[in-house]
Amino acid sequence: MQVKQEYIQLSDLELSSLLSAGDEIAYTEIYNRYHGALYIHVFNKLRHREDSRDIVHDLFISLWNNRDKLVLKTTLSAYLYTAVRYKVFDLISHREVASRYLESVVKFSEQEDGITDYVIREKQFLAIIEQEIAALPKKMRRVFEMSRMGNLSHKEIAAELDLSEKTVKKQINNSLKILRKKLGMAIFTAFIL
Known part of the structure; x- marks a missing residue:
């Protein structure tokens, strides 16, 4: 046109x-x-x-x-x-997840058969966790992923997303509350913190 x-x-x-x-x-x-x-x-x-x-x-x-x-x-x-x-950001995040998945597959193939059951359960828990993280509201998920997966400080996230540090802290705290409620304390403590 x-x-x-x-x-x-x-x-x-x-x-x-x-x-x-x-x-x-x-x-x-x-x-x-x-x-x-x-x-x-x-x-x-x-x-x-x-x-x-x-x-x-x-x-x-x-x-x-x-x-x-x-x-x-x-x-x-x-x-x-x-x-x-x-x-x-979404593409990079997706690549990081894919990369971690590939690394876990490689590690899995290198491990002995005796711990296979443990590894399978761990992968199932991680899949559940990733699913719950993906279900967070989009902006909250982005802040959470930058904090927990990108290892960025509240200040760095605030600068990157043009938010206040207080907003970043609140988004992360809200994410953790939601995940704690959905995943249960044992899984949450073992894998998120």
Whole structure:
């Protein structure tokens, strides 16, 4: 779809309003304005072309699919860069989980048969824990994963996510309360703390 000349002249705010109303030409203009810069931004973080393309592509699909819910509390560019940053975090988090899983499979294959039952139960517990962590609200999960899996301090998380340290601390405490309730004290103490 070709963008009409008058759309090129529109501000981001005007384009956002048109997009929210379902205007495909406004969407195309937003795509044309930001696709290249977002791709470069993601590529500089990941250094992987296909993953970078996929993330930016997913962002624009999500933007279109959720256009009617789009409420900008900041500029369109800030919104897009923040959204793409979360998608990068999600990919990195997924890779870390996959990497840990692969490491556990390798360790499992190297261990003797006598401890097989223990290892299987431990993996089952870890799968349950990962499932409960994944069920946390998105922002809470992100803060929790950065703290527990990324080993970042409250201050580092606050700076990365543009939150106050108090908010980060509260999100982590709330995460721990939810997980403690869902997992039971024994599992929680053994694996989370």
